Amino acid sequence: xxxxxxxxxxxxxxxxxxxxxxxxxxxxxxxxxxxxxxxxxxxxxxxxxxxxxxxxxxxxxxxxxxxxxxxxxxxxxxxxxxxxxxxxxxxxxxxxxxxxxxxxxxx
Numbered sequence: 654x655x656x657x658x659x660x661x662x663x664x665x666x667x668x669x670x671x672x673x674x675x676x677x678x679x680x681x682x683x684x685x686x687x688x689x690x691x692x693x694x695x696x697x698x699x700x701x702x703x704x705x706x707x708x709x710x711x712x713x714x715x716x717x718x719x720x721x722x723x724x725x726x727x728x729x730x731x732x733x734x735x736x737x738x739x740x741x742x743x744x745x746x747x748x749x750x751x752x753x754x755x756x757x758x759x760x
Contacts, residue, residue, distance in 0.1 A: 657689070657741040657743075658744050660741075664685070668685075668745070668748050671684075682746060682749070685745050686745070689741045693733060693738075697730040704726070
């Protein structure tokens with residue numbers, strides 16, 4: 654949430670210039686969300702092996718052991734991706750719906 658808010662704040666002028674040049678709000682959201690999508694996918698791929706070994710080690714301490722399946726990581730990765738894209742879209746939508754004249758006036 655903080656990163657998406659910071660990105661929307663930093664890229665307000667870019668968003669407004671894109672709007673003035675004819676980009677729709679959905680195009681702006683797609684453009685900026687694509688960057689976050691790539692970052693979240695890379696982060697998930699990098700952390701899954703470490704998380705798997707940490708969870709396996711933690712579960713071995715219990716008397717009644719269970720196994721962890723691969724689909725658990727896919728499901729949590731999709732949930733994180735959905736939540737991050739939802740928050741990014743919300744922040745960018747707020748910035749894109751603002752009046753371009755207000756943010757471009759000082760340039």
